[in-house]
Amino acid sequence: MEIRGRPLATVDVAMFAVRDSALQVLLVRRPQGPGEPFPGRWALPGGFVDVDRDADLEACALRKLREKTGIDAPYLEQVGTWGGARRDPRGWSTTHVYFALVPADELPQPAPDAQWHAVDTAQKLSLAFDHAALLAAAVERLRGKVEYTSLPAFLLPREFTLSELQRAYETILGRELEKSAFRTRILATDLVVAVPRRREGPNRPAQLYRLRSRREPVFFQRTFKPAG
Amino acid sequence: MEIRGRPLATVDVAMFAVRDSALQVLLVRRPQGPGEPFPGRWALPGGFVDVDRDADLEACALRKLREKTGIDAPYLEQVGTWGGARRDPRGWSTTHVYFALVPADELPQPAPDAQWHAVDTAQKLSLAFDHAALLAAAVERLRGKVEYTSLPAFLLPREFTLSELQRAYETILGRELEKSAFRTRILATDLVVAVPRRREGPNRPAQLYRLRSRREPVFFQRTFKPAG
DNA sequence: ACAATAGTGTCTATGAGACAATATGGT
DNA sequence: ACCATATTGTCTCATAGACACTATTGT
Numbered sequence: 001m002e003i004r005g006r007p008l009a010t011v012d013v014a015m016f017a018v019r020d021s022a023l024q025v026l027l028v029r030r031p032q033g034p035g036e037p038f039p040g041r042w043a044l045p046g047g048f049v050d051v052d053r054d055a056d057l058e059a060c061a062l063r064k065l066r067e068k069t070g071i072d073a074p075y076l077e078q079v080g081t082w083g084g085a086r087r088d089p090r091g092w093s094t095t096h097v098y099f100a101l102v103p104a105d106e107l108p109q110p111a112p113d114a115q116w117h118a119v120d121t122a123q124k125l126s127l128a129f130d131h132a133a134l135l136a137a138a139v140e141r142l143r144g145k146v147e148y149t150s151l152p153a154f155l156l157p158r159e160f161t162l163s164e165l166q167r168a169y170e171t172i173l174g175r176e177l178e179k180s181a182f183r184t185r186i187l188a189t190d191l192v193v194a195v196p197r198r199r200e201g202p203n204r205p206a207q208l209y210r211l212r213s214r215r216e217p218v219f220f221q222r223t224f225k226p227a228g
Numbered sequence: 229m230e231i232r233g234r235p236l237a238t239v240d241v242a243m244f245a246v247r248d249s250a251l252q253v254l255l256v257r258r259p260q261g262p263g264e265p266f267p268g269r270w271a272l273p274g275g276f277v278d279v280d281r282d283a284d285l286e287a288c289a290l291r292k293l294r295e296k297t298g299i300d301a302p303y304l305e306q307v308g309t310w311g312g313a314r315r316d317p318r319g320w321s322t323t324h325v326y327f328a329l330v331p332a333d334e335l336p337q338p339a340p341d342a343q344w345h346a347v348d349t350a351q352k353l354s355l356a357f358d359h360a361a362l363l364a365a366a367v368e369r370l371r372g373k374v375e376y377t378s379l380p381a382f383l384l385p386r387e388f389t390l391s392e393l394q395r396a397y398e399t400i401l402g403r404e405l406e407k408s409a410f411r412t413r414i415l416a417t418d419l420v421v422a423v424p425r426r427r428e429g430p431n432r433p434a435q436l437y438r439l440r441s442r443r444e445p446v447f448f449q450r451t452f453k454p455a456g
Numbered sequence: 457a458c459a460a461t462a463g464t465g466t467c468t469a470t471g472a473g474a475c476a477a478t479a480t481g482g483t
Numbered sequence: 484a485c486c487a488t489a490t491t492g493t494c495t496c497a498t499a500g501a502c503a504c505t506a507t508t509g510t
Contacts, residue, residue, distance in 0.1 A: 057312065081309045094285065162490090178472080222449065390462085
């Protein structure tokens with residue numbers, strides 16, 4: 001009942017996209033104002049939960065997403081919550097971490113203080129707070145689930161070829177997959193539907209597909225063969 | 229910085245055990261005092277985060293566990309966080325949900341207001357707050373992970389036979405598994421180590437095993453064949 | 457000998473992986 | 484014709500599942 005002793009509550013969102021054939025994440029610069037912790041450092045976009053504006057945690061995450069990218073509602077998943085006395089110099093705090101998958105055809109200019117970074121280089125920066133750990137957890141969750149789900153499809157434009165989908169898997173996983181096994185796996189599920197169009201180019205045209213559901217991922221029975 | 233507008237922060241723990249050949253969960257009765265929400269209803273054990281006593285969220289969950297069962301540190305995993313304006317009549321609140329696996333040989337008398345319930349019957353009770361949803365999520369997480377991890381081993385005594393382990397899987401999953409496939413799967417990993425003892429009985433004695441690690445579960449490459 | 461459970465073996469089905477062959481567009 | 488990529492096919496291998504068989508104790 002009493003106000004005394006309530007932890008600070010924030011939400012941070014790791015927004016992923018495939019840009020320039022690399023898995024990238026959106027980072028923002030911490031403000032420089034007096035009393036601001038980690039001024040000028042790169043951080044995951046986020047901020048305090050606003051109990052007057054946010055109906056729930058997911059609404060708060062969607063609001064951060066909209067403020068930084070203008071995107072409304074792609075795939076969003078809660079990664080977990082980090083809470084403790086030492087993670088924020090302003091006091092005992094909790095942060096609720098989400099990751100979002102932003103489709104390639106809806107990528108607008110990000111907010112002026114925000115910038116896309118390749119995940120590998122982002123993980124070498126010295127991020128604010130414990131955001132290095134949060135980002136690592138989000139990346140690990142994403143990479144792990146990519147082994148047995150259709151999540152990479154949410155990073156593609158509305159219509160895509162199977163080769164493009166395979167390349168998305170390969171850039172996230174950082175290893176190559178076998179073509180025919182990949183195709184049988186994808187087509188064995190209800191994941192995609194062929195559309196009556198083809199991707200033209202200086203070679204054999206490729207069948208275009210769209211997702212059956214732009215919201216719900218598909219879970220496969222097995223993982224891809226692990227690295228090696 | 230300002231106190232105004234901070235959400236309430238609680239931790240709730242779904243503590244699971246296998247008792248009487250059933251998956252059971254520990255529930256507590258809500259107190260009857262004036263102003264207490266949901267008086268007398270069953271609920272998951274939990275309560276407010278104490279920023280003076282709890283170093284972090286996991287420490288808070290371990291404290292709840294100790295207060296209700298006397299157990300110190302079995303397997304503990306964060307399920308997720310539920311937060312919103314409407315889930316607690318006292319205001320905008322977040323709850324951090326964990327599930328714990330309590331070994332069968334360490335089950336003491338629970339706290340006086342606590343009682344073990346079979347999960348199936350617990351899910352038919354009208355629990356306090358949104359605890360029905362929290363419990364459902366914890367059960368779903370557990371059942372889902374049991375398909376491809378060694379989690380049921382954390383519910384057994386320190387030494388157990390492969391048949392006992394298989395029965396733990398079967399009671400959690402609610403379906404029977406094939407014996408030889410099960411044994412090959414378990415023995416193909418580093419999960420268990422044989423100890424030089426056998427379980428005697430009115431039949432052929434069984435080899436006893438112990439876990440190689442009492443903390444870290446093993447992940448299998450595939451799930452068990454799904455129901456049917 | 458019999459009951460009961462532990463432990464093993466054999467066969468089949470499924471799907472992944474490796475790798476090659478074929479198809480179809482542009483130039 | 485030739486290049487580049489799409490798409491399909493064939494073979495092998497690993498492992499789960501079904502099911503039956505053998506093993507070892509107590510009574």
